[in-house]
Amino acid sequence: MQTLFTDGIVFTGHELRAADVLVVDDRIVAIGPGLSRGDVERIVDCEQRVLAPSFIDLHAHLRHPGMGEADDPASIAAAGLAGGFGVIVAMANTVPAIDSLPRWEKALASYVGLPVEVVQAAAVTMGREGQELVDFAALAQAGAVVFSDDGSGIQRSDVMRDALEASASWDVVIAQHSEDALLASGGSVNDGPFAQELGLSAIPEVAESVMVARDIELLKVIPGRLHLQHVTSRESLNLFRQAKREGLRISAEVTPHHLLLSDRYVASGDPNFKVNPPLRSVATQMALAQGLLDGTFDVLATDHAPHPPSRKDLPFADAAFGMLGLAEAMAAAWTALGRGFGDEQVRVEFGHEPSGPSWKALGRLLGSLTSGPGQILGRSIGLDAGKPADLVVIDPNRGPREVPSRWYRSPNSPYRQETLMGRVDALWLAGRQMVADGEVIVGV
Template identity: 65%
Template sequence: MRTVFANGVVFSGTGFARHDVVVEGDRIVGVGERLARDPRDRVLDCEGRVLCAPFVDLHTHLRFPGVDEADDPESIARAALAGGFAVLVAMANTVPPIDRVSRFKEASERFHGLVIEVIQAATVTMERQGERLVDVEELVEAGVSILSDDGSGIQRSDVMRDALVASQEYDVVIAQHSEDALLAGDGVVNDGAFAPLLGVGSIPEVAESVMVARDIELLKVIPGRLHLQHVSARESLNLFRQAKREGLRISAEVAPHHLLLTDSRVAQGDPRFKVNPPLRSVATQMALVQGVRDGTFDAIATDHAPHPHQRKAGSIREAAFGMLGLAEAFSVAWTALSRTAGGVQMLADSDLGGPAWATLASVLSALTTGPGTVLGRSAQLRQGALANLVILDPYAAPRVVPSRWYRSGNSPYVGEELVGRVDDVLVRGAQLVADGEVLDA
């Protein structure tokens, strides 16, 4: 039996159209306006809602192996589905780190039973110590496509040079946590008004941007593949924008929390808002939002980092870095950007080519086609593709914040007035989320 998703607004990967989507088995067999129907078709009215491909997250901490007290892959998969994600890239800063084939295979096998797809990253350096490159050839042969020492930047220029050489030779992505350790020091929050009030060290934006500048200079002479993780500094964005104009093989992501929240949230010392890189100033937040609006950023990536209660309790100085964000990622990003486009009501008051719709397209592109391109795959809703589909309501608030699917509790979004809700998710034709309820994971 075919299912017709009728009267919705379809995001193709670049723009919107009022189209029907027809699914049969595990394939999309039709996308178009007023498609012919069979009396046996099951018709679902999607009036007022948007249909797009499922989201791809380039930056998630699944906490396996070794950090299972924080969360487990099954609950993270449920939260991902609730947020519209069908593909996650799992970071390699586990215990032990994923720096060799045996560990890569063990982690990958752990995720095979999940309904969503997990792409396991490996580290760039052995034990994430920044000194000696992993065996890139062996890891790539085993199936690795992305390398990252996330949690710490690669401090030595010669090591980063060698990593880029290897990325060119083996066509693997080097994903860099851009942070100069000496400039960041023992910083806890942004370098601004609140660090001295809290009596803690600060992490200036320049700690990020100097490493971005160094790596771009290396990339100019070594045409490898560089991906900038969780960009949070204005100068980093400026440098990245220019590098793209010059045609370098570079991509970048921004985290939802950096689009919505600013460093004023740490004023009371609440450790839920401690994250690395830290929440920045209003001016920087506005610049990052513009980087999504104008298409500079390739991806919105969550940096979802669950922690057990005891690691986020107590003072902001002692608490762990990191916050949740998988289930709320679309809502957070759309809330942040819709404010710059006149509010959500502007969608209803304009045609599909209006500025509010262009802003929504920027958000959805950064959650689907952009990260898909970084991974070298298509993430578009089109005829003939697998029946992977998200149905979302851009006008409605999320059902529950934080998501009830989380095992950990370090969400920064409690009490936030968010807009944008994921209603349904299909993967290979199987409905895994219905009216916000995760059916299987």
């Protein structure tokens, strides 16, 4: 089957340009302007739209095993497709935690048959308790590439040192939820006027940056690989920028919700805005957006975290941390960047070469959803001849088709009141169409 994607702007994984893309069966065979329509059986008109590699989410909670009340992997996979994702990295903070080879293999086996690829992260320490390392040798040799105790940070410096050493030995990555438990203790919102107004204790930015600083110091003497999850502190961002400049093996992610939402939202007391790390001040929100726009952040990751009403319909201090966002990740981040331009609805102009600030912003965003996370997983992601036909078609000038709740079994979306820009129109994985006209068209 030959399919030609015509007249779109193509994000190759590194740059934007006007081009057609020819797919035969499950592979891309040619990319360039004005490709011949010779034997093509199907034309996909991409005029006024952007074609990119399918997205990779480096950070999601699939709630399996042991947390089926929140959601299940098949339903989450459908939300992922709607969001343009072909690969989702599942965190290890399940019940039980994924802290051994048998548990890791069992979790992976349960994802076989899903339309998206699930990359299962392994915990760094047994039971995610921060004391004793998991069997890195066994897990890495079986193919685990991401190790994370996400949900909590690794408190002990000696344990983090040993984890980074193991990451160097096995060429895997330690994804750290940077949070000093004592500085964050009992907190549920950002340190600021809204914490005082609501009478809630706070998780200050320094609870994050103090651990980022420690881990960067360790990385200066240990040739490990460190990935900073959900960065939400201006000082963390500065430290990360400097560490990158010094050539350390470090990467970092920002989430769509920390870009789009600030701690003003928690003034309502709605626990759907309770997340860890917490929504920060507008000043930090702007700094994070700048970090994405200038290419400091390698990755946009969702931290998609479904919770059933029994864990969210509670007073703010008692409710669980976490929010949904897999299906609207690209749109939420794109909308946030638009607001940073002082424009409620950022637009890109078609009909000429894709250049100028809004195209550049879109290029950065698409890089953070494709080649950025791909590099951390050790994959070369891009639209090139010979690569798998994993393609997403987006319309940056229109809003998403679906209301968020459609995709989720748990109701904890923070985007219900938001008007978002950016639509995932269509998705192909290995040449098979998964999303058409904004609708998931495969059964999961």
